[in-house]
Amino acid sequence: MRYAFTVAQTRALEEAAFAVVGGAALMQRAAHGLSVRAADLLAADRGAVYGARVVVLVGPGNNGGDALYAGQRLARRGCAVTAVQALGRPHAAGLAALLAAGGRLIGGDRFHDQDLAAADLVIDGVLGIGGRPGLPDDLAALIAGAEARRIPIVAVDLPSGVDTDTGQAPEGSVRATRTVTFGTFKPCHLIEPAASRCGQLDLVDIGLDESRTVPALAAWEPEDVAAHWPVPGPTSDKYARGVVGVDTGSQVYPGAGVLSTCGAVHGGAGMVRFLGAPRSAEIIVRDLPNVVFGEGRVQSWLVGSGWGDRADGDDVIAGLVAEGLPLVIDADGLRYLPAALPGNVLLTPHAGELARLLGIERAEVSADPATAVRRAADDTGATVLLKGATQLVAAAGVETVEVAVPGPAWTGQAGSGDVLGGLCAAVLAAGVGTRTAAVLAASVQAMAAARFPGPIPPQQLARHCASVIGEFSAALLHDLLGFVGSARSVDRAKPTRSSRSGPHGRDGRR
């Protein structure tokens, strides 16, 4: 799990550390970590650090200070270091240190694209957590020149130009090969479009103690997904795996009914009961003969995908909410929400649907998706999975927003969301808590898509999800066999491998 903290939280953590070791020590730790990673990159790229030509783009704050001290260390190792005064006045002590080590400073107005031609590495120390989003045009053009020449760029703390807390990345923001961040991750490292601009992410420990701060984001990694997936125990039957009831599709959108059912089947439900549109049922009975159609026992519900206009939409949803079982409400179902919902209802909007839910513009959701998804959870009482390039999950009253494992943009196609709804319902039917179920389902779809990147239709993507899930049980079996004589059954709702809560062990309740 990777935890991210906002600028305000990071500043508070830094203040606390200052009080113990002083600001200068923190900056030296940051600069040391940065220079080591920059040197690694040089060694990997050109076989040696000695003799490399390094350009350091320096801004007016401590981010530039880190970069200058790192430049000093690289100069001591035999690099030719040129600091470019990219923005404002550089950090005085850092500059003095670089000059004393044999580096040089050149004004931004005297450094041009062609001066980059011989560079082996660019260090982006223009803006860090004190930066406002966006860069001046001439600086953005210089950085674009470095990218066009394929010169590796190491971003200090974060790629300059991005919005640290929201993950927005205005045109011209740095696109780094590698980002070396200090103390903690920040939201821009985990939320698109900024996340993709970070390249390879490295966290340098500078001695911040974040253990008593509730993180803004908790980003899941594939091993967390494997550890939390509800793998059936040796004595599990279909009811232990869970029965999903599906009311999706319509005469106009029969495919949504089929795909949502497909997601539930391939997500590992013990049984799927389809009670949706007759036209969808005709296809399902042919393609998925394991699906049943009569009324009966259900452990989680999925509704809304492909409904279109539905005259009884309000009644159907109100009835299911009253029943109290875990319930996924997708797509058109989101138009029929009652005023208040319990936390075991999972809403799965994309940005447009979330905007409608909140009564705001889609652009506002895109500008700060973590805030929007948290607001939706607080306003409705439900758990909310916001779909898109970054899939975020928020629960009412919970400060930390969960981030699913990211996947390729190929997943963004009509029908993938329907499959995802089915995956969510399958995990819920197995007894997993709503917030965790949503992150697991969204992550598995992304992990499956990452294995087979390309324009794969959603029904095939669902089958790949089954393969990814199958590997969790194979890994679990391997682990179990390692514990000869240990308990033979597995508590399916609990994590099966590694730790459940990571270093923070928190639920983040406000």
Ligand SMILES: NC(=O)C1=CN([C@@H]2O[C@H](COP(=O)(O)OP(=O)(O)OC[C@H]3O[C@@H](n4cnc5c(N)ncnc54)[C@H](OP(=O)(O)O)[C@@H]3O)[C@@H](O)[C@H]2O)[C@@H](O)CC1
């Ligand atoms: N604190 C610590 O303990 C440690 C901090 N560390 C490092 O410090 C970094 C944070 O440093 P920082 O606070 O000095 O902010 P930073 O981003 O360098 O620059 C702010 C300056 O930029 C200016 N400015 C902003 N946006 C602008 C724009 N768009 N266009 C033009 N100008 C703009 C802004 O101007 P103003 O807002 O005053 O107008 C201000 O002068 C952090 O990311 C990490 O690298 C590490 O050493 C570890 C220990």
Ligand SMILES: Nc1ncnc2c1ncn2[C@@H]1O[C@H](COP(=O)(O)OP(=O)(O)O)[C@@H](O)[C@H]1O
């Ligand atoms: N850029 C992207 N990168 C990765 N996944 C994406 C991207 N854009 C969308 N997705 C995912 O693709 C799916 C598309 O869902 P949605 O737009 O609801 O489609 P539909 O409702 O038509 O099935 C969601 O799981 C979403 O999170």
Ligand SMILES: [K+]
């Ligand atoms: K930077």
